[in-house]
Amino acid sequence: MPRDTLTREQIVRTAVELLDAEGLEGLNMRSLGKRLGSAATAVYWHVKNKDNLVILASDEVWNEVGLPDLDTVDWRTAATSMATDLYAMIARHPWLVMAFASQPLFGPNKARHDDHSLAVYEKAGFVGAEADQATAAVFMFVLGSTLGLSASVSVNRRLSHGGGNAQALVQEAMTQATEIASRFPRLRARLDSYADADYAAAPEKSFEFGLQSVMDGLEERLTTRLHR
Structure with missing residues (x-):
């Protein structure tokens, strides 16, 4: 997308989409430019830097x-x-x-x-x-x-990008957390009371x-x- 047809509104909307998909750590001008079909340098004509873009995207939502x-x-x-x-x-x-x-x-x-x-x-x-x-x-x-919720999304994204089976890795971590929780009486009682209880999940x-x-x-x- 040429610089003269690119608007701040388009950039901000696309930044929100990128943030939703990749998180704060995945936001950069190169990735944003690719989604916009534009050179990363063209984005700088409309926003100062990544911090400015995060401010604009956060205000949008x-x-x-x-x-x-x-x-x-x-x-x-x-x-x-x-x-x-x-x-x-x-x-x-x-x-x-x-x-x-x-x-x-x-x-x-x-x-x-x-x-x-x-x-x-x-x-x-x-x-x-x-x-x-x-x-x-x-x-x-x-x-x-x-x-x-935010931590869960971030962990799953990080594990997915690191290769391997993210779901299996998360399940392994939850199994370890449950084993530790079972050493404590009130947590063990909660786990025993609900067959499908997730130690980390709120009721x-x-x-x-x-x-x-x-x-x-x-x-x-x-x-x-x-x-x-």
């Missing part, structure tokens, strides 16, 4: 998180919807977890999301710094909940349970304040 109309839903419904959308978005783009850990991420789409989050918790009754704290508490819960509906527990805690703080 924030568009996937819905922003509920606060005039039609209560704060808890809105907060739960946004957190659930965020979890699903990161699950689709697990490279984002590593990106958060490697550099500051910012942009208009993320800022729009963050601003709406503050509006949600201000509607609930949190004021000033408390609104920021409530927003951060939910965000950190969601981000932490995606760590296992079904763990995200929903955790999110509602966080929401319960925030609501309790508001209720306590009203009765002081």
